[in-house]
Amino acid sequence: MALDRQAFCIPTRTKLILALLAILCCASAPAIAVFRAAVVKVDITPTDSQYLLGYGPRKSEGVYDKIYHRIVLMDDGVTQFAIVSSDLALVAPSEYDKVAAKLQKELKINPVNFWWTFTHTHSAPEVGPPGLPAVFLGDRYKHDFDKVYTEMVEQKLIEGIAEARKKLAPAKLGTGWGFASANINRRARLADGKITLGMNPDGPVDRRIGLIRLEKEDGSLLTLIANYAMHGTVFAAITEISADGPGIVAEYVEEKLGVPMLYINGAAGNIAPLYSQQEAPSGKRVLPQFKVMLGDKIIKANKDILAMTSDVKLRTSVMTVETPRKAGLGWTDDMLNYTRTTKEGINLVKLPVRFLKINEDIAIWSAPLELFCEVSNEIRDRSPFPVTMYFGYGNGWLGYMLTENEYAQGGYESTVTPYSPKAAQDLTDAVMNYLQGEMKKP
Template identity: 60%
Template sequence: MNYPTTKNVRALLKSTAALGIGLMATFTPLPSIAQSFKAAVGKVDITPDSPQQLLGYGARKSTGVNDKIYHRIVVMDDGKTRFVLVSSDICLIAPSEYDQVAARLKKELGIERENFWWSFTHTHSAPELGPPGLPEAFLGERYKHQYDKKYAEETETKLVSAVKDAIKRLEPARLSVGWGHSNANINRRARDAQGKTYLGLNPDLPVDRRIGMLRIDKSDNSAMAIIANYAMHGTVIGGECTLISGDGPGIVSEYVEKKTGATMLFINGAAGNIAPIYSTQPTPFRLKEFEPLLGDRILEANARMTSSDAIVSIKTGGTIVETPRREGLKWPGYMADYTGTNTAGTQVVKLPVRFLKINKDIAIWSAPLELFCEISNEVRERSPFPYTFYYGYTNGWLGYMMTDEEIPYGGYETTVTPFKPGAGKDLINGVLGYIEGAMSAR
């Protein structure tokens, strides 16, 4: 609705007086709608200047750089809630590393933990960041070395500084939402005739090819940020290559940024059983093919989002989903906050799940998991919100979470999970319970 301006009202009063038309003695003030939604972005280079241990595949050290890696940051503020989303070109981190940075943001900037989401693209060609976390419980031989504390401290400080700078540059903004589709991924649970499962490509098993899109525009309608949520392992490049790279997610982000001028955050989805269609290549040669395969599909989805809102409401929340812990797992002591014993005396994993509600139609949930896509697909299908996105690899890593149907087939994922059968159902119930309850009521 277009409300009359003060000038127009005065003209109306003058004209009616000239015509002898009487006006009511009392006048109701016109409503005033002040835009309160603001946003800002940041992008900072975190490419190390010295060789680093790479995380992903076996233990190996970098010998050079194929493409630079970054923190990409969006800060959103609706006047009541300030929310920070970071996408980093890193494979994964321990939840304790997230805790450390979250504590700094709270102390230095007053950002509440529930309002800081740190997501990882899951590139397998990036340096380690901080202590190994839960992987040392599964792959102890992989972590004989000490992690690089200097690189970790520098990378943490770059993140905090970039958030500080973005907050200083908050400006009026608008928000759009939409869906896209790309065939750049495939289920990676390959099977032989006897049912043995191993890492490969399997077009007959479930996949999630939707792209969940958010775009933030400046007040002049130019694009500020594109947030693209897509499920795909960062494994286009294989373990033979020792060059640092953002892999598929990083290459696609750079491509979209060059085409649009916006900062693009690639947020991985439920990629636990999903690979890129060209996977574990011995060289970076095929990375460029993901520019049209995924990058152009993001650009197409972006072009279809023709409407945007200047009035934006942000609400955050969280819950802990407890599910039984696998026996015989040597849990790292510095991650004690993420395990415990329930009232029945059962050892459990304490899984932190975060929620973000934007206006009345967008529900985003995140977890520190490599989640099988069937689980997030079911949440999306049953959610009352038309736009329901899952942000994976967020705020740490607590292993793979499989479906009960896939566990009997074995495979790599069964060796790197702290969960027992039934965990997927526990997560679905916990997430939908929150979405249908607290989230829908607010």
């Protein structure tokens, strides 16, 4: 029996339709996202005398060591996330908002994807308006901030992120933990029960180093992000510009490993460096000790990171925690976005808290606070994520936040907080609810 060849022939028109469908299917298939990263280090050391932020007002008379923006840009194909660590004490949230708006306009980066953190050195220039510190320490701010230097810091940050964008290349990410005894609780107890700035070896402390390692595609090191809680107060009120303890540690690790390192401070509200507020001669002797006490511990923790992945997904978000403002406390006009008054006449602080979720096992949260370490320690211990880190001094400064127990003890920090004694519990509850709820969604 002869076969009908026409029965097995596909008409030309049908072939064309099938070919078109195949092309459309290929075009609509999602591209495989490649995780990319880049790092940039930008010098922001001034060439003229500047008012230094930290301690009393004073102008710089020289440079002990240079200060920098260190910038990491990560891109998972959907989200492009920039984190900046600057060798500055702090800036007002209004200054962060100004830079974030410029960045969004010029580089189209959503502010939720831009985190600006500060190492909290007390020997770096002021940048932008004082913000909330002017409410507590009005006598300190009788001078105007240097608009020329501020503009330079802003522009170099934006240019640094633009440069990092050009350098994006395939990368891998891993995390790890280290330990260093380079810090100490600074709320000293006196015999009469009073609290003063000093040393309290029995007080709460956080000595864990949180580490994020970024590798190039070939496995060589691209950069480290090191998270450790420690005030930038090795030096006392010197008149030389310095990145202080965090800066000397970062420079040392960079010298040893050959790549930039971002020092991200943690919940350092009640934590000082082991040697703190040293006058210039003694400070210059003890500062190099932090290379070993902390720098070598970061290098060791880096060697211990074995699990790296190029399959990286980034998810950013922000939450506002509202908590009562300290009774009778004033506010500044440039900070009106960070407060509101209820119908009942209660003044609230509007505290922005940022979150970064990396894959399903890493949660990083950040707030514009000098947070007491007990809060971040508790959240890390209770978090449903295997890796949880707190990045302090994030996107501005909205004061100290003490635990209720420490608030009752008094001391310096209780005089420069805009919050009520219940604020730390409000923050803890809000962050834990977010980590256990919204952040756990796939």
